Amino acid sequence: MSEIEIPLGELQRTCLYDAHVALGAKMSPFAGFMMPIQYEGIVAEHNAVRQKAGMFDVSHMGEIFVEGPDAEAFVNYIFTNEVRGMAPGKVLYGMMCYPDGGTVDDLLVYKEFQADHFLLVVNAANIAKDFAWIQEQVKGFDCQVRNESADWGQIALQGPEAEKCLVAVLGYKEASALGFYEFCDVEYKGKRLILSRTGYTGEDGFELYTTPENIVEIWDLFVKAGVAPCGLGCRDTLRFEAGLPLYGDELSPEISPVMAGLGMFCKYEKDFVGKDALLDQKAGNLKRKLVGIEIADKAIPRAGYPVETAEGKEVGVVTTGYHSISLDKSICFALVDKDFAALDTPLCIRIRKKVFPGKVVKKRFYQTNYKK
């Protein structure tokens, strides 16, 4: 057995840190925060979300507000997806890119109910970098940007019974009327609570944003109602099966949305940072593409393992891989040379000293169950 790493350095805690410790969570550093990796176990938590409901502390995520007469024009300029014409109460997924097409971050954009107001929800590890990038880009636009990440807590309630749980525990019947990627504003203890029908698991569910104090209370109510607390361990296995990328693994300054197969979230009927580079890549001028690979063995392809042809030529690298809990298959995402990215292309994965044959498959391994 190799050594177990001991975390060093300053780590932040979310508002739910004490709740996790009290529940006996296994805590570990992630994105600069001490976060729960698992409570009961990754497999049990994964299955709770697929079959019933589970909840995650995602208070580490970043909330950046953009307001002012040019807010729409500005968000549209830094965001790959099209925000013009978004109705209030709608949410869009997309990326921010560098001029060379590399990814600054992937994020959700909320079109608020107040005119000229947007909320950007970004990855925890990127909050400082994103905010600096946004402040740099905003020059010349008539709008203000505010990083309120520390003022908001967030819970993701996910699973086929999420709606039932939310209404039973908190009583907000308006949640039932929300379609996927829609949100509404309600109040909890006199403070704003955003109910957003979004998530990162491939199941129906909600993300709840409110004050840290409210989040601690709401978490406790869900615990008492029997909702399974779930850690980052199964958050990763769930999002992976659903074909969803993780920034740092499948998206990065070196991996553009086009390379990652996320071109459907890039709209070219407008000017935005990175547009020319992405159009160039879309036209075929790119080296690597993200694919799914399935191998016919129980061995697990992990991030960093080489992808090879049957002849032993290295043509790529694994970015995320698991023995899938819901599908009982060994599958992975891998970045491979574009000539080897077509479906059914035979590719092998080198796992330590052995080579396991497999083939390119669709990245959405699991049939998602979103609210229509």
Added chain:
Amino acid sequence: MSKILDGLKYSESHEWVKVEGNIAVVGVSDFAQKEMGDITYVDMPEVDDEVSAGEEFGALESVKASSELISPVSGKVVEVNGELEDAPEKVNEDAYAAWIIKVEMADASELDALMDAAGYKAQIGE
């Protein structure tokens, strides 16, 4: 509290060795299986493979993590526990019954570098 069996030798990297004549039976400790959580796959060498003391001979995989298995002795693999291919959870159930490989030792004096039960207990600090 993790179980530690008397009469076995232990490595710093949490493998145990049971000496049967010139054969070293190798597995991982109860402490190690607890640290790993649910084990889903055991990557093992093949019979007749050579292993070296201090070097990797396979791996344990849980859902989230992969952990290398380090051979406590040098020699030739004479038997692997094929039962673990289909039932890796046996390592979680009883880490001392679920041996992984048997090695025909090339140099039995390598055993002197390993810890006894008391020494291992002190190392894991439980």
